[in-house]
Amino acid sequence: MWPxxxxxxxxxxxxxxxxxxxxxxxxxxxxLYLVAVMxxxxxxVLAWQVSNTMDVEFCLEVLEEALARFARPEIFNTDQGSQFxxxxxxGVLQAAGVRISMDGRGRWMDNVFxxxxxxxxxxxxxxxxxxxxxxxxxxxxxxxxxxxNTGRPHSGICRRTPDEAYGVDDVMQLAA
Numbered sequence: 324m325w326p327x328x329x330x331x332x333x334x335x336x337x338x339x340x341x342x343x344x345x346x347x348x349x350x351x352x353x354x355l356y357l358v359a360v361m362x363x364x365x366x367x368v369l370a371w372q373v374s375n376t377m378d379v380e381f382c383l384e385v386l387e388e389a390l391a392r393f394a395r396p397e398i399f400n401t402d403q404g405s406q407f408x409x410x411x412x413x414g415v416l417q418a419a420g421v422r423i424s425m426d427g428r429g430r431w432m433d434n435v436f437x438x439x440x441x442x443x444x445x446x447x448x449x450x451x452x453x454x455x456x457x458x459x460x461x462x463x464x465x466x467x468x469x470x471x472n473t474g475r476p477h478s479g480i481c482r483r484t485p486d487e488a489y490g491v492d493d494v495m496q497l498a499a
Contacts, residue, residue, distance in 0.1 A: 324408070328398050328424035334363045337489045340424075341369065341389065341396040345377065345404065346441040350460055351453045357444075357464070358382050358406075360389040361437050362396075366477055367485035368440070368468050369393055373461060382406040386415055400424040443471065 334340050340363040348355045358381055359371040370389040374381035399421045401407035407425070416423050448467040454460040472485045 324403065325413070325423045325425040327400075327427055328422060329400055332398075337362055337365050337367075338394050338396045339364055340398045340400060342400040342437045343382070343386065343407065344402060344437040344441070345382070345406065346445075348373065348445070348449055348460060348464075350457075351455050355457055355460055356381070357441075358385050359437065359440065360385050361440060362393075362485075362489060363400075363436055365485045365488035366436060366440070367472055367489040371464070371468060373457065373464065375457065377406065379406045379409045379411055382412060383415065386412065390415070390419055395419050395421055398422045398424050400426070402426045444468070 329340065332340070341360055342363055343358060343360045345356055345358045348357045353375075355373045355375055356377050357371065357373050360369045361367065362369055370385045370392065372381045372385045372388075399416050401424075403425050406412060413423055444464060444467050448463050449460070452459075452463055454463055474484060476484055477488075
């Protein structure tokens with residue numbers, strides 16, 4: 324178990340705090356799991372993936388993709404799920420020099436920004452289309468997350484899109 328490092332912390336810049344979480348995505352028959360890594364200050368979805376199992380592998384893929392594409396965060400916050408507490412997942416963060424923060428047990432509010440994210444794709448994409456297959460679901464989420472990051476202004480970040488708030492061009496150059 325890792326301590327919760329975000330209590331009373333002012334998060335006001337990209338790459339200060341990233342978070343991750345998993346949710347289920349229903350389909351017409353069955354469901355998939357969706358994991359995402361998000362920047363707290365800008366609400367940008369940095370990387371995401373769907374899977375038909377909740378193993379650590381798809382969480383590691385998303386974490387490694389985010390770390391490869393963007394400058395590393397100072398703090399990474401998750402819940403206490405087995406995927407995020409696994410030595411393989413925490414080892415990647417430790418090797419990158421990232422401080423690990425974890426929500427208190429049953430404290431969904433500790434990771435509120437990514438918890439709020441889950442409502443939007445479900446109501447604006449998933450429930451409206453009742454996708455038949457994983458590939459249809461994937462394509463729908465590609466479109467929705469693209470819109471979320473690049474075309475949807477957020478009132479919590481001065482009516483800018485997450486990409487605008489994150490300064491994508493500037494951050495991509497830092498990671499290169």
